[in-house]
Amino acid sequence: MNLINGNTKWILFLSANGDAEDRHIWDVAFGLLCLEISGVSPADIFLYVDGKNRIFISQIISNATNNTYDIKDSADFFKDQAANSHKNMVLFVTGHGGIEGIDAPLPITPFSLLKAIKESPGLEVAIAYLGQCHAGIFNYIPAGKRKGAWGEGGPEVILMGATNLHNSLSKSTQENFLTGSVSWVANLFLLYIFKWMTSPIDVDGDGKKTIMDSYKYAGAMSHEANKGLKISSFVKSLDLHMEWLAAKEDHEKNKNDLSLELKFQAVSQQYVDALSARYTHQECWVLNSIPAQEIEV
């Protein structure tokens, strides 16, 4: 089967309990840019982004497209799935995650997401790329089509996680959007999944460009970028330690000085990011891998 030329719903999903972070909205924008480049029809692309600043969200998204999209809240995803009319679904999830599930006004647990997918009328195949931290809590659930595992089985569900029970890694990148070159702190695994969508390659050499190839590509590439990140952050963190101490001292001596407070915050952000990168392990995973070898992009 073929996703782009088939009856497929492509979903970019960013839920948050409050306002979504800017970097995650840029992840959605980059995903949209890549899906349009790969030839997916705008009519088959659906965006769900939480946050009260709807104009700001739309403005970021507008860097990626000349088309107009109705950007809905995450709660609408569940309503829309109940009225599904597509045979296939590809879901990209960015944003935060934790032991409670995917961050949202009501956290989305593995079973609540699986239920929404399994009970989508007419759905035959679903693929979910999960970029959030601790995505591994979505592993080891009855995703397959086999009867009994989930009632009558429902659609074949394939889940892929950027990371197992660890944090997921993001790194600053600079990518070309329609409006120019944008910098943001991108989710590594999703960035490479989106990149693969624009120019899929047959990693395992079976003659097909399947979503299993997307997993292998994004996993290997994000690990390689992660290695580079750890090496460079080691050197940076040594200098940043001294900068951080100096900025902290200046701020504590002048607590009412907003400029010094922001400088301390800026140095702290870079310092903490450098240290976090070094002490975070990321290993991707795939659940229900056998059908994943047959589904072509």
Next chain:
Amino acid sequence: MKLNNISSKTLPAIDESIKKCINLGQWLLFKSSSGNDKDNASFYLKVGQKIFGLDASGNIIEEIGDDVGDLSVDELFYFSDMPRPNSLSNFTMLYAG
């Protein structure tokens, strides 16, 4: 949204560490056509959800609010003479291990 690259000398009052955060895409430096009349900001700095107003030299005037609110983000700015991150999507893996 218009994207601009300007010299860091254009906004001399912004500390270099803040400029680094802007170029890395951690914080947003922007102009808004819908700026509040009560603030006299020439630029705005978005730090997480917080918004700060800056004058024409980059001095921080005040904290405007806890979120972007009604401000439209019409122009984004980066510093052309300071490092920007490499493109990860153009990164090529060499044979390793």
